Amino acid sequence: MFRHWLLLPVLLPLPAVAFDLDDLQRRLGDIPGLEGRFEQQRHLADLDAQLDSHGSYRYERDARVIWQLEAPVEERMEFTPDAAENIADDEAGNRRDAQVASLFLELLGGDWQALDEHFDLSLEGSDEQWHVTLTPESSALKERLERIELRGGEFLERLELNAANDDELRIEFFEQQVIVPDSGDSGEAGHADDT
Amino acid sequence: MPTTPERSPEEGDTLTRRLATLWGVILLVCGVILALQLRHGLPTDTRLTAMLPEDRQSPLIERAADQLSTGFEERFVLALTSPSxxxxxxxxxxxxxxxxxNAQDNGSPLLDDLDWRDTDLAVEDPHxxxxxxxxxxxxxxxxNAIDDDGGESLVDPALRRLFSPAGDPQPVDDPFGLLDAWLDERDGxxxxxxxxxxTVENNGQRHALLIGRLSSxxxxxxxxxxxxxxxxTFxxxxxxxxxxxxxxxFHAAAGAEQAxxxxxxxGLGALTGLIIILLAVFRSPRVLLHLLLPLATGLLFALPLTLLIFGRLHLLTLAFGASLxxxxxxxxxxxxxxxxxxDSRWPIRSLLPGLxxxxxxxLMAYLAQALTPLPGLRQMAVFAALGLTGAWLTVILWxxxxxxxxxxxxxxxxxxxWRWTTPRRQLVPSVAAAAAALLILISASSLTVDDSLQLLNPSPTSLLEEEQRVQQLMDSDTGNRFFVVEASTEGELxxxxxxxxxxxxxWQDEGTSLDYDSLTRNVPPYExxxxxxxxxxxLYGEPLETLVQRADLPEATLERARSRLSDVPRLDLSYWLSTPLGELQQRLWLGETDNDGVAATLAISNVEDATLDGxxxxxxxxxxxxxxxxxxxxLSGLLALWREHIAWWVTLAIAALVPIMIWxxxxxxxxxxxxxxxxxLGVLALFALTGTPLNVFSQLGLLLVLGIGLxxxxxxxxxxxxxSAxxxxxxxxxxxxxxxxxxxxSKTPALHYMGLSCLTGLAIVWLLVPWSRPKAASLHRETAYVD
Known part of the structure; x- marks a missing residue:
């Protein structure tokens, strides 16, 4: 079939342009990789139910995110920039998810230029405590997403995604530390030390 | 014109003068009509296929082919590569x-639609x-998964969907992501x-695509x-x-441009050459003007009337019209x-019978073609016949x-x-008959025919290669091969x-190269x-219970999800075709047939091996x-039909001419x-001897040879x-x-072959005339015809 319903772009490098969030981008962009722990809460409005999960993650710039779910089920997930095919290989992934995965990578990487293609961005706060709000521009995206909010200091600390159907996704990142990814240990999800 | 009409003492002069005036009025009217018709330029049609007859035996196939190709006709694709x-x-x-x-027409845009942004192809969410x-x-x-173990193996992927940060879980509507999987498989x-x-990527090269739909x-x-x-400009x-x-x-433009x-x-070359020759022979510009006048009036008469009858003028008609x-x-x-x-003052009398x-x-040779069921042939015949009649009337009346x-x-x-070209000997009927028999024998034994579609394809090779590369990039089919399937009900279909x-x-699984597009790809049969x-x-039995438990979802999820399974409507063709996605498959739907059934097309593409046709x-x-x-x-078959028709009608025309000539x-x-x-016969035998296949266009050339030769x-x-004659x-x-x-x-195959047979045929005509004309001894008879 010829037409399709691609809604989101894949991650892409762009020449730098003057932008309000320039500094923040440069600072986040300097980080080659991160690992740490996360806590995720998904609120399903329709069921009025909450799905909580937690685990560890490993982020490698422009390469991948490994999402190691520890509870309630053990599950290892991997997201890559042009993941459409890669993810489809392991069963449940699908194209739509892959697009959301791309978005997820852009959010983690603070890739404002890529995000600016589809969202209105606004920045508040200071270097130490910043808050970026993303509102979708296209009507296609608006039908699914209401708003995305990112908060952080040195790193991204909190991601909040409000879907158009009132579902909510909240992810807190903590115990984060910079890593320099190399080919040697890239297969393993990093486990940050407990405090 | 600075010539003065002669006064003739003849009685019929008043009548001919009136007729001459009437002819002038008719031409004037034609001129006005033509001016009106040409306000927006000459409405030409460069489609060679437009000259082909409709297939009356199978209108359904004709409709299927039309529908499959119209999707493409107005669409074009540009693939751009660039550093930026x-x-x-x-x-x-x-x-x-x-x-x-149109430069003057500010309001009407060239394109109905141009898709080039990533969001342009996003139609309404198929979910x-x-x-x-x-x-x-x-x-x-x-x-298969459900058939294997009742669907237990689908629980893990469903869990992953629920907890993935990049997931979009719908535990009530679709906990197992059935629709996503379905849509994903559809999106190839x-x-x-x-x-x-x-964009599409090929060999590391990224091409940006611009997909346009022309408004006309x-x-x-x-x-x-x-x-x-x-x-x-770009x-x-x-x-x-x-x-x-x-x-x-692009092909149409290239073809039209070339033709x-x-x-x-x-045309200009021929006209210039003609003018030079005529000036050399007659040494008078005035005579030249007189000689060209029938040509001009013939065109003035034929053009508007042909346009009135057919609406638009085919390019081949114009080429054929050059024969005028x-x-x-x-x-x-x-x-x-x-x-x-x-130096006769009133020469028309002695010339009138011959003219x-x-x-x-x-006219017989041409009008015979007008009776055929082939629209292209009819137009050419009508154009030529009208043009000749106009020229003839101008010569006689003016x-x-x-x-x-x-x-x-x-x-x-x-x-x-005359002295230089009159041979010493003369052709005798017995020799002529023997030669004719020999030529027929040669032609019959080794003449080949060619009805391939290449004849209709005037596109330059580079453009054809570009086309092929883009088609490969896009994985698209061309609507050339298809099944037409009929049934009495939609379900059966x-x-x-x-x-x-x-x-x-x-077959695909066995490694056969082919792709197909069918309505059942999106609308499975009802059973x-x-x-x-x-x-x-x-799947919604135990596997769903397991999923709900392991994800710790509320119990109510189970019941609510299951309730969705009652009263699930069947997806039928009319609904599917009415959706924005289904619109793309409308080309495959033929609707109701004449015998109260329904019909659809299954389009096949990517056939690399021609034996697959069998x-x-x-x-x-x-x-x-x-x-x-x-x-x-x-289409080749239709071309062959066309060719056979022409051969048949030419034979018939000659057969009809024989008694008139004998009379x-x-x-x-x-x-x-x-x-x-x-x-x-000479051209046919030459073609046979040189192994040049005969095609419909070389036959059209022979038709001209017949007219001029006669x-x-x-x-x-x-x-x-x-x-003088x-x-x-x-x-x-x-x-x-x-x-x-x-x-x-010419690089246009059609014109090339027409020219080739004309060239050889006319040369033979000129060579044969001195041998076959009556010699001095029979000259007395000649005066008898005239007086």
């Missing part, structure tokens, strides 16, 4: 969007469109979004020019980009050559009334030519389509939809109410027929004694040879 892809693509897109089809039907739509993988597109653009027909010259202009401003084009409009260029150079140069000028040449040698017979024989200076040089030239589809899938729902019911035909034969069509073969010329009739028939034969017998014949053959000799250099 984003900005260049954007700039090209803006320029295309701004382009209007909303198919949400209600999802429990009846299962991919093969899901179906190679197009990727990149940098806000639609791709054969519309204004559309072609506007599009070509915009692209040329390329000249962006020299570091490469652009590949795909779409009928127009050639007709212009060939040869025949239309015949009449005036005979008049003037006669006048030059006889009239010449016209009648040509030219004969003017007194023109006859240069003594002309007479000398005619006599010199879907089952039959699915049967065919599963066989084709098996399968029912079976799918039953499977989902199984297997596909067999497959169709094995199924009830299924027909396999290879459009190229089908007038008695035993000399064979001398009239020898040049045209000899030339036709004129030559008639005049050489009517006025056998007169060097021979000079006229020589001049008219020479002018036609000039026109068609140039045509044989």
């Amino acid at each position: 892809l984003r900005t260049d693509t954007e700039s090209l897109a803006r320029q295309l969007e701004r382009t209007t089809a 909303d469109l198919l949400g209600d039907y999802r429990y009846r739509l299962l991919t093969d993988d899901l179906r 597109s190679r197009i990727q979004a990149h940098d806000g653009l639609l 027909h791709p054969y519309d010259p204004a559309t072609q020019q506007a599009l070509t202009r915009t692209l040329t 390329m000249s401003h962006h020299p570091d980009t490469t652009l590949m084009r795909s779409g009928l409009v 127009k260029r050639e007709i212009t150079t060939i 140069i040869g025949i239309a000028i015949d009449y005036a040449l005979h008049l003037q050559c006669h006048r030059a040698s006889q 009239t017979l010449g016209l009648i024989s040509s 030219l004969s009334r003017f007194k023109l200076p006859a240069c003594p040089h002309t007479r000398t030239l005619a006599e010199r030519l 879907l089952s039959r389509l699915a049967d065919l589809g599963s066989t084709l899938t098996t 399968r939809q029912d079976a799918n729902l039953a499977r989902v019911n199984t 297997r596909l035909t067999e497959l169709a034969d094995r199924h009830e109410s299924v027909r396999y069509v290879n459009r190229a073969d089908h 007038r010329y008695r035993l000399q009739a064979w001398r009239v027929l020898t040049p045209p028939v000899g030339a036709i 004129d030559a034969g008639i005049f050489s017998v009517e006025h056998a004694r007169r060097p 021979w000079l006229a014949i020589t001049l008219s053959t020479l002018s036609s040879i000039l026109a068609f000799g140039l045509l044989s250099f």
